[in-house]
Amino acid sequence: MVMIAPAPVHRDIERVVWTEAQIQQRVRELGTHLSTDYAGRTLTLVGVFAGAALFLADLARAIVPSVTVHLDVVGVSSYGAGTTSNGRPRITQMPELTIFGRDVVLVEDIIDSGATVAFLREQFQIVWGARSVRVCTLLDKQPHLCRAEYLGFACDPVFVVGYGLDYAEAYRGLPYVGVLKPRVYQAT
Numbered sequence: 001m002v003m004i005a006p007a008p009v010h011r012d013i014e015r016v017v018w019t020e021a022q023i024q025q026r027v028r029e030l031g032t033h034l035s036t037d038y039a040g041r042t043l044t045l046v047g048v049f050a051g052a053a054l055f056l057a058d059l060a061r062a063i064v065p066s067v068t069v070h071l072d073v074v075g076v077s078s079y080g081a082g083t084t085s086n087g088r089p090r091i092t093q094m095p096e097l098t099i100f101g102r103d104v105v106l107v108e109d110i111i112d113s114g115a116t117v118a119f120l121r122e123q124f125q126i127v128w129g130a131r132s133v134r135v136c137t138l139l140d141k142q143p144h145l146c147r148a149e150y151l152g153f154a155c156d157p158v159f160v161v162g163y164g165l166d167y168a169e170a171y172r173g174l175p176y177v178g179v180l181k182p183r184v185y186q187a188t
C-alpha cells in the first residue's frame with residue numbers, strides 16, 4: 001500500500017477546512033450513493049469546468065463498473081476575478097455528448113447563490129432535453145436550501161480554494177480545501 005503524506009499547506013492558506021483524506025473519503029461515499037441510485041444504467045456525469053475537474057475525476061473512479069459512466073464537461077461563467085457572483089451565468093463551453101434523453105448528474109465544486117445550478121438545471125432539462133437532471137456538489141454554502149441531490153459538505157460562508165476551487169485561476173491544484181488569507185484578495 002502506498003502511503004501519501006499530507007501536502008504541505010500553501011502560504012496563502014489561512015486554515016485547511018477539509019484535508020485530502022477527508023475529501024477522498026467523502027467522494028468515495030458519494031460514489032457509493034450514485035452507484036446504488038444508477039445501478040445497471042448509463043449515467044452522464046457532466047462536470048462544471050474547471051472548478052469541478054478534480055472532483056469529477058475522483059467521483060467517476062468511485063462509481064462501480066455496473067454503472068456505465070459517460071463523462072463530459074460544461075463551461076459556465078458567472079464570476080469574474082472577484083469573490084462574489086455577478087448572478088448572470090452563461091454557457092462558455094458546450095458539452096460534447098448528446099444530452100437529449102440522458103440521465104445527467106451535474107457535478108459542481110460549490111453552490112453559493114444557487115444561480116449557476118438553477119441555470120444549468122433549466123439548460124440541461126428544458127433546453128437540451130435530458131431525461132433527468134440531478135446535481136452532485138462537493139460544497140454548499142446554504143445547504144438548508146437543498147439545491148443538490150448529492151452533497152459532500154456544508155460550507156461556512158467564507159471564500160475557499162483548492163481541490164478545483166480557484167481564486168483568479170490560482171490554487172485549483174491543492175489537494176485540500178482551505179480558507180484563503182484575506183490579504184490575498186484585498187491586495188488586488
Ligand code: IMP
Pocket residue numbers: 048051078079085108109110111112113114115116117158159160161165166167
Ligand atoms: P453561485 O452561482 O452563486 O451558486 O456560484 C457558484 C460558483 O461560484 C461555483 O461554481 C464556483 O465556481 C464559484 N464560487 C462560489 N463560492 C466560491 C468559493 O468560496 N471559492 C471559489 N469559488 C466559489
Ligand code: MG
Pocket residue numbers: 048049051052108109110
Ligand atoms: Mg464552479
